[in-house]
Amino acid sequence: MNTKKLSVAALLSSTMGFMTTALAFPEYVAPTGASGCTDCHLTVEGEGFKPGILDAAKGGLPGLKEFLHPTPVKVGDTKPVLLPVNEHWDVTVGGLPLVIPLLVSDAEYDIFAINVATPTNGLPVKGAVISQELSDAQSNLPVVNFKWQPTAAHANKTYTVNFTAQEKGAGRKLLSNTVTTTITVWPKRQKQVTNISQFKVQRAQWDNNHLNLTGSVIFKSGLTTAQRNAALKSLDLNMRTNSGAIVGSALNLTVDASGSWKKSVPLKASNVPCIIKLEYEGLNASSSVKLHPKVCVQ
Known part of the structure; x- marks a missing residue:
């Protein structure tokens, strides 16, 4: 030989x-x-x-x-660009599925495939679905949705997920940048009252001795305006550190017509958590606290 x-x-x-x-x-x-x-x-x-x-x-x-024997890249071809997504997402077992919109920009308008990888946590996204390519109404860019409904086996775990977009077709093989996010899976809600289908926290930031929070809620379909207002009056936002210690007292939220809410909570530097966990009508969400003191509460 x-x-x-x-x-x-x-x-x-x-x-x-x-x-x-x-x-x-x-x-x-x-x-x-x-x-x-x-x-x-x-x-x-x-x-x-x-x-x-x-x-x-x-x-x-x-x-x-x-x-x-690599497939030659066509002259003038440029890499697709996968736009950033939120750093963190929350999803509840038995609740609405998690949907992450993935927008792709490509100078040559190539078709593409979305790759999903979980480098540090095995493969939690079994059963996840990548939608057909759509067009985002605001940016007019191609968008596909990553949709995942976790099971009880995923509860109380946080997963790191990497997304990339890769060109498809003859002479097209370039790979985009990697977009990384984390997903926290919460156990099935125990409360019987379910006026809210989904609860989100978009941002948590400490500034001038105040913890400033923003987020949104999605009401159960079919509720009237009166029923929504009545539900909100009886609901409180509860806050904890990552280890479970209570932060401040329970708060009532004011939600606008679109479901968005804001809250500014007085908080001394010595009490600022590194990660804030929020509970609202049996639904949970979490967020790292931006600009927290160098020494924060775990």
């Missing part, structure tokens, strides 16, 4: 199993179109691997073929 082919075959068998040494398997040479040692190795003696080859091998033979 040709020495060069032996070296390449050894590489393929070793990377397939994520090892550094293995017996040679010549049947891997022809499918990948490898022509010599230095296609994949750093030297003609077969020492070391070229950057990227081990990652390519994780995609099996197709991944190695693409590494060895």
Whole structure:
């Protein structure tokens, strides 16, 4: 057997199993179109691997073929840009599914696919759905929705999720920037009163001895204005630190016609939490506190 082919075959068998040494398997040479040692190795003696080859091998033979014979990128093609999303999202088991809108900007108006990865938490997004491409009414950019309904097995856990957009089509393969967010899954709500379908906190910031909070609520469908107002009068916002300590006293919220609310709570520097957890009609939400003191309450 040709020495060069032996070296390449050894590489393929070793990377397939994520090892550094293995017996040679010549049947891997022809499918990948490898022509010599230095296609994949750093030297003609077969020492070391070229950057990227081990990652390519994780995609099996197709991944190695693409590494060895990359599809040419069309002249003038630019990477798609995935726009930022909120840093943190909350979802409740048994409640409304989480929906994260993902907007993509691409100078050539290429079609694209959304990749979802959870690098530090395994794969919590089993059952998640990526919608068909739509058009965002405000920006007129393409948008797809990441939709996920967690189960009881996901409750009381926080997951890190990475999103990327990748071009599709002949000569189009560029990958966008990575957008990272976290998702906290709360257990099924226990309260029987369910005037509110969803409760959100958009921002928490400490400034001038005040904790300033903004968020929104979504009412259960079918409620009249009178029923909404009556519900709000009997509801209080409860605040805790990440470890469960109570922050301040229960607060009543004023919600405008669109469901948005704001609250400014007097709070000394020594009592400011690093992360604030909020509970409203049995629904939970959390947020890191922006501009918190250097030493904050865990």
